[in-house]
Amino acid sequence: MIxxxxxxxxxxxxxxxxxxxxxxxxxxxxxxxxxxxxRTVLAALVGGxxxxxxxxxxxxxxxxxxxxxxxxITGTAGLGAAVAFYWGLAxxxxxxxxxxGLLGAGIGAAVLLTFAGRAPSGPSVILAGVAVSAIAAAxxxxxxxxAPNPFALAEITFWLLGGLADRSLLHxxxxxxxxxxxxxxxxxxxxxxDALSLGEETAASLGVPVSRTLHLAALGTALAAGAGAAxxxxxxxxxxxxxxxxxxxxxxxxxxLLPASALAGAALLLAADLLVRVAPLVLPLSQAPPLxxxxxxxxxxxxxxxxxxxxx
Amino acid sequence: MTADFALPPTSVALSGxxxxxxxxxxxxxxxxxxxxxxxxxxxxxxxxxxxxxLPGTPARDARRVAWLPQGAxxxxxxxxxxxxALGRIPHRxxxxxxxxxxxxxxxxLALRDxxxxxxxxxxxxxxxxxxVFATEPEVLLLDEPTADLDPAAAHAVMQLLRxxxxxxxxxxxxxxxxxLATRHAHRMVVLRDGRIIADLPPAAALPAAxxxxxxxxxxDSAERLLPPDDDASRR
Numbered sequence: 308m309i310x311x312x313x314x315x316x317x318x319x320x321x322x323x324x325x326x327x328x329x330x331x332x333x334x335x336x337x338x339x340x341x342x343x344x345x346r347t348v349l350a351a352l353v354g355g356x357x358x359x360x361x362x363x364x365x366x367x368x369x370x371x372x373x374x375x376x377x378x379x380i381t382g383t384a385g386l387g388a389a390v391a392f393y394w395g396l397a398x399x400x401x402x403x404x405x406x407x408g409l410l411g412a413g414i415g416a417a418v419l420l421t422f423a424g425r426a427p428s429g430p431s432v433i434l435a436g437v438a439v440s441a442i443a444a445a446x447x448x449x450x451x452x453x454a455p456n457p458f459a460l461a462e463i464t465f466w467l468l469g470g471l472a473d474r475s476l477l478h479x480x481x482x483x484x485x486x487x488x489x490x491x492x493x494x495x496x497x498x499x500x501d502a503l504s505l506g507e508e509t510a511a512s513l514g515v516p517v518s519r520t521l522h523l524a525a526l527g528t529a530l531a532a533g534a535g536a537a538x539x540x541x542x543x544x545x546x547x548x549x550x551x552x553x554x555x556x557x558x559x560x561x562x563x564l565l566p567a568s569a570l571a572g573a574a575l576l577l578a579a580d581l582l583v584r585v586a587p588l589v590l591p592l593s594q595a596p597p598l599x600x601x602x603x604x605x606x607x608x609x610x611x612x613x614x615x616x617x618x619x
Numbered sequence: 620m621t622a623d624f625a626l627p628p629t630s631v632a633l634s635g636x637x638x639x640x641x642x643x644x645x646x647x648x649x650x651x652x653x654x655x656x657x658x659x660x661x662x663x664x665x666x667x668x669x670x671x672x673l674p675g676t677p678a679r680d681a682r683r684v685a686w687l688p689q690g691a692x693x694x695x696x697x698x699x700x701x702x703x704a705l706g707r708i709p710h711r712x713x714x715x716x717x718x719x720x721x722x723x724x725x726x727x728l729a730l731r732d733x734x735x736x737x738x739x740x741x742x743x744x745x746x747x748x749x750x751v752f753a754t755e756p757e758v759l760l761l762d763e764p765t766a767d768l769d770p771a772a773a774h775a776v777m778q779l780l781r782x783x784x785x786x787x788x789x790x791x792x793x794x795x796x797x798x799l800a801t802r803h804a805h806r807m808v809v810l811r812d813g814r815i816i817a818d819l820p821p822a823a824a825l826p827a828a829x830x831x832x833x834x835x836x837x838x839d840s841a842e843r844l845l846p847p848d849d850d851a852s853r854r
Contacts, residue, residue, distance in 0.1 A: 366695075369694035369695075498708050498711070501705055501708065502705060502708050503694075504693050504694045504695045504697065504705075505691060505692075505693055505694075505705060505747075505750075506688070506691075506692070506694075508667075508672055508688060509686070509688055509691065511672060512670055512672060512681065512684075512685070512686040513681050513705065513706075513708045513709055513754075514680075514681030514682070514708065514709045515708065558696075558697070558698065558701070559695035559696045559697055559734075560695065560697055560701050561695065
């Protein structure tokens with residue numbers, strides 16, 4: 308399964324480098340390095356971070372509906388980016404937007420852990436996440452109302468929809484270290500997540516440091532998914548859907564899903580981004596649809612399918 | 620294991636209510652101890668205190684002491700073998716031999732690749748028990764391990780626990796069914812309102828246990844417990 312995912316990912320990476328305005332045309336070296344390479348690498352990194360975060364959160368919280376968006380990390384990253392944008396920082400200094408997003412994700416994770424308390428449990432983390440999401444959404448709405456001009460409003464709204472167009476190697480340099488660091492933190496949680504499937508108390512009786520595991524899950528998510536949201540905006544449903552796609556093949560043991568979820572998340576976002584780029588070539592669209600719109604349109608029916616399956 | 624398994628006198632308050640009043644507990648290796656008492660007597664709390672899971676109770680080595688909670692459930696549809704293998708987490712290994720042996724002891728080796736959500740409640744219960752055995756602990760703390768089991772399976776599990784104890788381990792079992800305790804345990808601890816009111820061999824403890832449950836011992840049989848106003852026994 309892992310080998311199949313690696314092959315799929317490799318194929319999609321090559322395809323992503325080759326597909327542009329003219330499908331499979333030999334690309335110009337400058338276009339390849341300055342446009343398609345950053346876009347391809349970011350899609351893989353962001354998707355991998357989202358998929359891995361989703362698998363870890365679902366395991367840690369014992370909840371099949373958990374994903375980075377549920378915990379408000381995506382929301383606070385968007386809020387941070389919007390604030391950076393409004394302060395006019397983004398005009399003079401391009402990295403201000405992703406840096407604001409990273410800062411927002413970090414603050415979001417800190418607030419989340421404060422809300423969840425000193426001895427967090429699955430339900431307390433989820434409730435804290437819902438609260439953080441609500442606060443982030445409210446503050447973002449406030450920021451949108453206070454938009455300095457209609458152009459700023461349009462631009463930030465479009466950014467919040469999520470996408471990978473026009474990202475540079477600078478974005479890769481900003482996002483890669485936190486995503487990879489967060490990935491390392493999350494990948495090491497496997498045995499703790501396995502133990503948590505028996506509940507927090509039993510996990511503690513098995514010698515698992517439960518509070519530490521939940522804290523690391525939130526911290527790793529802030530890094531791996533927060534940095535993704537900081538450079539690519541709000542891309543939903545990848546973290547939610549990926550573990551569900553893998554369970555029929557790999558079983559439900561949370562630890563067994565982690566590396567595969569990172570690979571599958573990367574493959575899924577690469578495929579979605581390819582669809583977004585090809586869409587205007589085959590459909591009567593004036594421009595490429597936002598990536599976040601596509602993942603939501605594909606992901607939402609999937610949530611319905613999960614709910615149907617879970618119903619007795 | 621040669622040392623006794625002991626809990627120094629411990630009081631436990633949960634959300635402002637004192638659930639255990641200065642309760643001390645000691646078990647020798649080789650002993651199967653049953654903890655009995657009415658609902659709310661503090662049985663599960665005592666077991667948690669023994670497991671070191673409550674604030675102020677001595678922390679235990681997870682490789683040495685294993686605990687099975689009441690109504691244990693798995694959040695995900697793991698296979699029976701995967702559930703049992705969770706018992707290896709304290710040892711940080713994935714050794715297959717102890718897991719297979721545990722499944723065999725619990726009579727569910729044939730189900731090893733079945734998902735726990737697709738087997739019966741009693742079989743799932745035994746998968747949880749196999750998880751405890753897979754740890755190969757010196758002390759087994761089990762909260763209602765025979766719940767959901769049919770009478771034959773319940774007696775089989777109690778016999779397994781007694782044999783396990785007699786290999787030099789400590790087995791402490793919370794039981795609702797007094798007849799299982801009197802038949803299989805070496806010793807019976809009766810709790811009531813957070814205090815130990817009897818700590819005796821099962822036969823001798825029966826009147827105390829009966830009183831704790833609001834029952835009395837029938838005159839015709841030492842093992843028969845009757846409600847206080849049962850007409851049939853008066854005749």
